[in-house]
Amino acid sequence: SMKETIIKVTVSDVRFPTSLEQHGSDAMHNDPDYSVAYVVIETDRGSRGYGLTFTLGKGTEIVVCAVEALSALVVGKALGDIVGDFRSFYRLLTSDGQMRWIGPEKGVIHLATAAVLNAVWDLWAKAEGKPLWKLLVDMDPKQLVSCIDFRYITDALTEEEALDILLKGQEGRQAREEQMLSEGYPAYTTSCAWIGYTDPQLKQVPCSWYRFKVKVGADLQDDIRRCRLIRETIGPDNTLMIDANQRWDVGEAIDWVTRLAEFKPLWIEEPTSPDDILGHATISKALAPLGIGVATGEQCHNRVMFKQLLQASALQFVQIDSCRLGSVNENLAVLLMACKFQVPVCPHAGGVGLCELVQHLILFDYISVSASLHNRMCEYVDHLHEHFKSPVLIRDACYMPPKDPGYSTEMKEESVRKYHYPQGEVWQGLRNQ
Amino acid sequence: SMKETIIKVTVSDVRFPTSLEQHGSDAMHNDPDYSVAYVVIETDRGSRGYGLTFTLGKGTEIVVCAVEALSALVVGKALGDIVGDFRSFYRLLTSDGQMRWIGPEKGVIHLATAAVLNAVWDLWAKAEGKPLWKLLVDMDPKQLVSCIDFRYITDALTEEEALDILLKGQEGRQAREEQMLSEGYPAYTTSCAWIGYTDPQLKQVPCSWYRFKVKVGADLQDDIRRCRLIRETIGPDNTLMIDANQRWDVGEAIDWVTRLAEFKPLWIEEPTSPDDILGHATISKALAPLGIGVATGEQCHNRVMFKQLLQASALQFVQIDSCRLGSVNENLAVLLMACKFQVPVCPHAGGVGLCELVQHLILFDYISVSASLHNRMCEYVDHLHEHFKSPVLIRDACYMPPKDPGYSTEMKEESVRKYHYPQGEVWQGLRNQ
DSSP: OTTOBEEEEEEEEEEOOGGGGTTTOOSSOSSOOOEEEEEEEEETTSOEEEEEEEEOSTTHHHHHHHHHHHHHHHTTOBHHHHHHTHHHHHHHHHOOTTGGGGOSSSHHHHHHHHHHHHHHHHHHHHHTTSBHHHHHHHSOHHHHHHTOOOTTTTTTOOHHHHHHHHHHHTTTHHHHHHHHHHHOEEEEEOTTOOTTOOHHHHHOOOTTOSEEEEEOOSOHHHHHHHHHHHHHHHOSSSEEEEEOTTOOOHHHHHHHHHHHGGGOEEEEEOOSOTTOHHHHHHHHHHHGGGTOEEEEOTTOOSHHHHHHHHHTTOOSEEOOOTTTSSHHHHHHHHHHHHHHTTOOBOOOOOTTTHHHHHHHHHHHIIIIIIOOOTTOOEEEOOSSGGGBSSOOEEETTEEEOOOSSBOSOOBOHHHHHHHBTTTSHHHHHHHHO | OTTOBEEEEEEEEEEOOGGGGTTTOOSSOSSOOOEEEEEEEEETTSOEEEEEEEEOSTTHHHHHHHHHHHHHHHTTOBHHHHHHTHHHHHHHHHOOTTGGGGOSSSHHHHHHHHHHHHHHHHHHHHHTTSBHHHHHHHSOHHHHHHTOOOTTTTTTOOHHHHHHHHHHHTTTHHHHHHHHHHHOEEEEEOTTOOTTOOHHHHHOOOTTOSEEEEEOOSOHHHHHHHHHHHHHHHOSSSEEEEEOTTOOOHHHHHHHHHHTGGGOEEEEEOOSOTTOHHHHHHHHHHHGGGTOEEEEOTTOOSHHHHHHHHHTTOOSEEOOOTTTSSHHHHHHHHHHHHHHTTOOBOOOOOTTTHHHHHHHHHHHIIIIIIOOOTTOOEEEOOSSGGGBSSOOEEETTEEEOOOSSBOSOOBOHHHHHHHBTTTSHHHHHHHTO
């Protein structure tokens, strides 16, 4: 209930040895061990909220350390007080007079903020007995807006404009919700073409999918070969995207993607540094005549960066991430800015739990904000879902709306125990090999 | 010597209880405890290099944790191998396939990178028996360029352009070095007007200075009163700067600074989010007719951000920081970009050790890069220098070039012991009060 008080925050370092099979490999991250800093908050009435942020293995212990530092700001707070003025609580975590220096709102401390706030949103949704997307869809627009910290974005989106967008989104909401419940939200798969995959693995493109993403950027000739192989396998009518994971400088990106244009990719994802707004704008402008858009966002570190990417027409697809931005609060700001700038949102997912979380946000986006599926789809990767209590449900290449209360963040206790780093039995076993 | 191998990296959490006296208080950080993550690297021949990054108290333990994670990449490396291909070593630390996810090159992990690399530069300078600025000034331009990672900045500055700038900087170098040794590098003081200072404190403007900075942004009427008081005290011919420490949104910054224009500030520092390149550009354009420039950089997290600030004409004063950017390596890139874009560099200093470190960089900038003192000065704050083995020497409001070998990073052992957090005697004493 809203009167519950948070009495405890615990955080675990949970790592999956995905590097052993080259799952998740790309041009910049060749040996990721998909991992999470996993947060559990407990209340004085025995309720629990679960949250996480995604990492690639080494360094997870740093994020864990940051969660521990933030915990002091969370313990002792009543859930009702938090969500009754969520903007202030967000500000409390992100603008501590001493800790903001090591961000602000970026990198380790912001990943930790995401994990903690994700747990709070899970707790709230469970207290309301609803899946998170439904909590958002049913929420009064004024309360939704009260969750957003508008600091540094008012030159692009004011509180009044945000409210107007949400009020307009109420129209037809019921029909869109029913549509989602029956059809689901369109997805694409990245599982088919990691950099480290062999040709036989590449040819096993799952026939139940219509939209596919290929990792590129390590070697041009190899990229041409791999893109050709995938394009031939999926045929001309299915959708192909390519993803360079920040491998290039600006000029190099333009040249390289131009060489891959014959395979008709819808977008090039992360062509260069995630910090390079002006670079993305230059690339966007150069590739527009080829019919290739620029997508980015999985390492876009906060709403101020997304604001500028939109202001500069630097991207044609906004890839929000549920665990890098400051949880639902900051993602709401980005969804509303994307709506104002009329740029489609196509969330980043995969990793550990990213699919489970972000499906809630994109369902809310369609039902209550964008009201459109044009050029929109949510990433899907078929790893590690078995570790979650309420794993995603994909049907006919669509995310089916989750029905369990909460933010789908809760992991199985056995998984947390076995994959706990470094003392879990899986890691002990690997060390003993 | 260059054959030494690093065998150990240790890191300490050292905090000074500056919040007790409101030293360092500003509109966003009202109770900083100036602190450092303090790194000592040891070689197999018994040499030591000292490095640090600056923090505001809470969260220092997170940076310490990040240094420990990076240590694994440093131990076992020979100094000669590192500096013989410093670009690769920089890349090793900043682009680890797993750890770059929690940055990349920003926030906690980048602060830790700075601390570690600062220690390596200290070790190198000591091995050469020179103060760091002199090591840089005497270094072959080709080797200087080999220290820089040009990834993501080649659209603004290529390796060839960098080399050209450095070769051109050789002309007249000897005379500028002698000038610095006799006259020093011009400085300004921020010690006179912290937000938390009382009026009697404000009136104690040190008469030995010619350039002064005032903290603003918390309350407009109070700012008007404080700026008037300072301007009256220093007179019309001395230089006044104002600093809002990111307090405003874009429109608010323009309105507020316009109200303070009558006090003739040379610049407004950090008017808004350090991430907001386009916002700074808008503010710069609006304030140009008032003769007020925009200065920023102390929280500009890497060379990609500085690149864009320069490309967008978003700042008129580049404020490099010795502990937020990736040490000398990344600062070299920024100095060279600033030279190309013809924007003066006015370093950020203060905190703990920032004056000690950054003086080396700005001396190098004058002697070997910019060759100009026009509109240039280095920040100075008179706190905490007593904890350093080779503290800065200010003479007639100028930084006198340090003569001791190294990067002036070494702290007194007694200071490190007493202020160690939380077990040092100073902190134990405060807890027992």
